[in-house]
Amino acid sequence: MIAELISVGTEILLGNIVNTNANYLAVKLAELGISNYFQITVGDNEERLADTIKTALNRSDIVIITGGLGPTKDDLTKEVTARVLGKELVEDVHSREQIKSYFAGRNVKDITSNNWKQALVVEGSIVIDNYNGTAPGLIAESVNGKKIILLPGPPNELYPMFEEGIIPYLRSLQTAVFYTEMVKVCGIGESKAETMIADIIAAQTNPTIAPYAKDGEVHLRVTASATTIEEGRNLVEPMVKELRKRFQNTIYTTREEVNLEDVVVKLLTDNKLTVALAESCTGGLLAGRIVNVAGVSSVLGEGFITYSNEAKQKYLGVDAETLKSHGAVSAETAIEMAKGAAKAAGSDASIAVTGIAGPEGGTQEKPVGLVYVACYLQGKVTVQELRLKGNRQKIRNSTVIYALNLLRNCILDES
Known part of the structure; x- marks a missing residue:
């Protein structure tokens, strides 16, 4: 039809x-x-x-x-x-x-x-x-x-x-039943994701895979045409299994209604962890995303928006020498922000973000789209450098996705 x-x-x-x-x-x-x-x-x-x-x-x-x-x-x-x-x-x-x-x-x-x-x-x-x-x-x-x-x-x-x-x-x-599962991938770009399944797409008949690009994510819709829901599920299951084999932990869910923040909050809850947030360039966007999840108050106690250097020093204890030597947008500052947020909130984990969202403020050494995301988890800090493209809002949105995914991966690595 x-x-x-x-x-x-x-x-x-x-x-x-x-x-x-x-x-x-x-x-x-x-x-x-x-x-x-x-x-x-x-x-x-x-x-x-x-x-x-x-x-x-x-x-x-x-x-x-x-x-x-x-x-x-x-x-x-x-x-x-x-x-x-x-x-x-x-x-x-x-x-x-x-x-x-x-x-x-x-x-x-x-x-x-x-x-x-x-x-x-x-x-x-x-x-x-x-x-x-x-x-x-x-x-x-x-x-x-x-x-x-x-x-x-x-x-x-x-x-x-x-x-x-x-x-x-x-x-x-309809004479046929259509059964669908959505495989959501994070941390891999659309072109790379499509390359990883190019052979499947070239040979597909039933079921089929349709990739959809999102900010920082790729969603793969697997759809089968069948006479019953059970038959459709049986057709889709081997395809999803193959996608899990290829994408491994970059897949965060196969449920359409589940978002990345839902998965992160569940991981925190299941592992009895609390988290704090320290945001510079995202200015509260990360907190706004994570509080979409009902019951998040059991794992999220405090968030800090530290846009200025003074705020980073005052609330997070970032060292003045770190800011002078490396700048606000640096791996070193992101690490100190993450440590400081966890200490100030008394939390098990924290996420810190600092970057240049543009459109102004970039230099040759530190261009617009340069972002550092740091995750503190029970004494260990992991930092990630991002080189993002797009306008100010897209860079900020993408930063939130990468920050949530970094926390997800850190928890999985320690579980």
Whole structure:
């Protein structure tokens, strides 16, 4: 099956909002084994939207349209879809009750008349309840059996609706089952990772491997087409085993929902270790990443943002002579930062980062992107020099990944 994505909204075209819905839906379609060849964004214009839908129906089996289901005059998606399909809009009594209940739950008694527009649905369509808003989703069918799926624009409404109502529907249309595992690799670049599995990719049939590059990571999606989940799992398992053999400890998880910080916090917890953080160029980004994990307070007690040399001396005990002789961006300073953070916090482990994120501040000897990451673990310090590329935000994001991975490797080496 081939699906096409249409995002509706002038605000997307103008760049006022970032279209995260298309990214989310593309990932989900890939997981379902549904091909996606086109993604289109169209403004709130009736004729252009109609032409876009007609074109999509000519070349795709499923058309997924997001946005334009609200109560205002410029929300035209249902109206245009009905016109393209040659159908009427009719009121859905159940949806009207859902809208009434939504407002009642928020103690809104004066419901404006335009809100009832959202209870209108394309004649003969399947209505998908919206438990997080007032616009229901719809699944409509053209005369030749092609499907149009209408979804609300707000991500907090679209995501749960797609998970609960649309994914089961799409699976019911498929004759095959698609089973996927995500192998997440850290510390190896995309080109090297692809080279390491070039022979597998060249010979692949079923299952297949698709590499995705992330900041400091490479994700390898292994997907098998089968008649049952069990059969798919059996096809994927040998491939994942081979990837483990080749990438070894650079693989930190094979679970889609698990992130690097989850793995690090679990390692700290399982080994009964506490950690402190000392950040210069990342300025709290590392702390922000690790506190994404629920329960991190059991292993993380303190973090230090020591951007200036004075702060490095005051809070971490970095020696003035070290800063004078080697500079703030040096292996020697990173080592002293790591030791000082662990001592100040009384922790078993620490991570320290110092570097030049740019765009200014670099020299020939110490260019933008030069970063030192140090890990202290129970008396031993390991330091890593990085030469990162990209803009300021990318360098900082990559530094966080390398810092977390260094801590992960240090714990694994001592376990």
